[in-house]
Amino acid sequence: MTTRPHLSEVLSSRRMCRDFLPDPLPAEAADRVLASAFRGPSAGNTHALDLVVLEGVEVARYWDVTLPAGRRDAFRWPGLLRAPLLVVPYVDPGAYVARYAEPDKSGSGLGGSADDWPVPYWFVDGGAAVMALLLAAEAEGLGALFFGQFDHEADVRAALGVPDGRRALGTLALGRPAPGGRAPSRSAEGGRPPVAGHVHRGRW
Numbered sequence: 001m002t003t004r005p006h007l008s009e010v011l012s013s014r015r016m017c018r019d020f021l022p023d024p025l026p027a028e029a030a031d032r033v034l035a036s037a038f039r040g041p042s043a044g045n046t047h048a049l050d051l052v053v054l055e056g057v058e059v060a061r062y063w064d065v066t067l068p069a070g071r072r073d074a075f076r077w078p079g080l081l082r083a084p085l086l087v088v089p090y091v092d093p094g095a096y097v098a099r100y101a102e103p104d105k106s107g108s109g110l111g112g113s114a115d116d117w118p119v120p121y122w123f124v125d126g127g128a129a130v131m132a133l134l135l136a137a138e139a140e141g142l143g144a145l146f147f148g149q150f151d152h153e154a155d156v157r158a159a160l161g162v163p164d165g166r167r168a169l170g171t172l173a174l175g176r177p178a179p180g181g182r183a184p185s186r187s188a189e190g191g192r193p194p195v196a197g198h199v200h201r202g203r204w
């Protein structure tokens with residue numbers, strides 16, 4: 001029987017990985033990680049998440065779109081390009097608007113337009129899905145990096161044939177970590193915030 005790590009161990013050991021071995025992932029482990037994205041909470045139970053999963057030549061095409069040859073030599077994380085699997089999570093703001101126009105939710109006043117939403121729940125749910133993916137990858141002993149698409153969102157959407165209106169959350173790279181591949185980035189060198197300084201009991 002496989003012993004699965006406890007959630008607290010997974011939470012404390014998870015770090016982003018930016019240097020991967022090129023080995024393909026066992027299909028079953030990859031499938032379990034992908035399925036985890038659909039186990040998160042979802043406002044109104046809307047569940048308007050899609051994952052575009054890229055392997056092999058599709059991964060190479062992704063990098064051609066977002067990191068053209070001219071910029072590649074200076075790229076800080078060359079081992080990121082070896083990740084055998086990329087996952088692009090997409091959310092659908094229109095599905096949330098439609099869900100909140102239904103009778104049981106229409107009193108919220110959020111069923112007219114995505115612009116009316118004080119908190120865009122599609123990104124809240126999307127963040128929960130990304131965390132589930134990261135934790136599931138960690139539990140499988142895999143490395144993972146979630147990273148931004150910045151000004152490439154439209155180009156990636158077009159290259160992947162994604163329907164209009166969907167929003168990319170970013171991109172997730174998955175693979176076996178290279179030795180030292182989970183070393184902290186410049187951002188992470190600051191470490192974790194002290195919990196006591198950010199938990200405000202009673203009032204801020």
Ligand SMILES: Cc1cc2nc3c(=O)[nH]c(=O)nc-3n(C[C@H](O)[C@H](O)[C@H](O)COP(=O)(O)O)c2cc1C
Binds near residue numbers: 018170187
């Ligand atoms: C929304 C979001 C966007 C991020 N974008 C990038 C990115 O573009 N490139 C990158 O190397 N890391 C990116 N990261 C990873 C963070 O730098 C990392 O989570 C943070 O430094 C803490 O390190 P840890 O996750 O290893 O604990 C992103 C993380 C999040 C949550």
